[in-house]
Amino acid sequence: MTVELLLFASYREQVGQRRLELSLPEGTRVRDLAARLEAEHAGLSLRGALCALNEHYVAPDAALSAGDRVAFFPPVSGG
Amino acid sequence: MTDTPRQDYFFVTEERLEPLRYQQLVSAPAYGAVTSFVGTVRSPNKGQVVRHIDYQGYDAMMYTQMKVLAGELRARFDLGGLVVAHRLGRLGPGEASIAIVVASPHRRDSLEACHAAIDRAKALLPVWKYEVTEQDEGWVAGSSQAAEPL
Numbered sequence: 001m002t003v004e005l006l007l008f009a010s011y012r013e014q015v016g017q018r019r020l021e022l023s024l025p026e027g028t029r030v031r032d033l034a035a036r037l038e039a040e041h042a043g044l045s046l047r048g049a050l051c052a053l054n055e056h057y058v059a060p061d062a063a064l065s066a067g068d069r070v071a072f073f074p075p076v077s078g079g
Numbered sequence: 080m081t082d083t084p085r086q087d088y089f090f091v092t093e094e095r096l097e098p099l100r101y102q103q104l105v106s107a108p109a110y111g112a113v114t115s116f117v118g119t120v121r122s123p124n125k126g127q128v129v130r131h132i133d134y135q136g137y138d139a140m141m142y143t144q145m146k147v148l149a150g151e152l153r154a155r156f157d158l159g160g161l162v163v164a165h166r167l168g169r170l171g172p173g174e175a176s177i178a179i180v181v182a183s184p185h186r187r188d189s190l191e192a193c194h195a196a197i198d199r200a201k202a203l204l205p206v207w208k209y210e211v212t213e214q215d216e217g218w219v220a221g222s223s224q225a226a227e228p229l
Contacts, residue, residue, distance in 0.1 A: 006137065008205070009135055009207035009209075009218055010218050030229075031229060034229050047229060048223065048229065049228060049229040050205075050226055050228055051226065052137075055137075055143035055144075056143065056147075057203075057225045058226065060228075071137060071140065071205070072229075073137065073207065074218065074221060075220065075221030075222050075228070076201075076202070076203075076205050076206055076207065076221045077206065077207055077208045077219045077221035077222065078134075078176075078200060078201055078204040078205070078206030078207075078208075079118045079176065079177045079200055079204070
C-alpha cells in the first residue's frame with residue numbers, strides 16, 4: 001500500500017524533504033514507519049515526535065491504511 | 080445572518096492578524112460578553128533580544144485541530160461566535176501571532192472559554208517556531224500534550 005508522509009520543522013531539515021510517498025506492507029503501524037525512516041536517514045531520531053494520521057493526532061501503535069496521510073513533527077510551539 | 084450567530088471562524092494566514100475585525104464578526108446583541116486574547120512575539124525572551132520568529136505550520140491540520148478545539152469549547156461553555164486565528168511566516172517583536180475571540184451571553188463563560196481556548200491552541204495546533212535572537216537561533220521547544228509521542 002502507498003501512504004503519503006509529511007515532515008515538519010527539524011525533521012524536514014534533517015531529511016531534506018517535506019513530503020514523501022512510500023510503499024509499505026499491509027499492517028504497518030506508525031512506529032514501524034518511523035523506524036524505517038530513521039534507518040534510511042543516518043542521524044535522524046524521531047524519539048519524542050508527535051504523529052498525525054489524516055490531520056488527527058494518533059499514538060505510535062496506530063495502524064496505517066492505503067492512501068493515509070501521515071505526519072511526523074516535533075512537539076508543537078504555536079501561539 | 081441571524082443576530083445570534085453561534086458560528087466558528089478559523090484563519091491561518093501569513094497576513095497581519097485583525098483582532099478588531101474578529102470582534103466585529105462575533106459581536107451580536109444576544110452576547111453581552113466578548114473576550115479577546117492576542118499573543119505577540121516577546122522580546123527580550125529568556126534574556127535575549129529577539130530579531131524575529133519564523134512560524135511554520137501544517138495548515139490543513141491546523142484547521143482540523145481548530146475544529147477539534149471549537150468542539151471541546153462548545154461542549155463546556157455557552158458560546159456565541161468563536162474566532163481562532165494563527166499567523167505563519169516571519170514575525171517581528173510585538174507582532175501578533177495568535178488571536179482568539181469568544182462571545183458569550185455572560186462574562187464568566189466568555190472569559191473562561193477564552194482562557195481554555197489559548198491553552199488548548201498551544202497544545203493542539205501543529206505550529207513550530209524558529210527563533211532568531213541577537214545571540215543565536217534555533218527551534219523553540221514545544222508541547223507534547225496532544226498525543227503519546229514516539
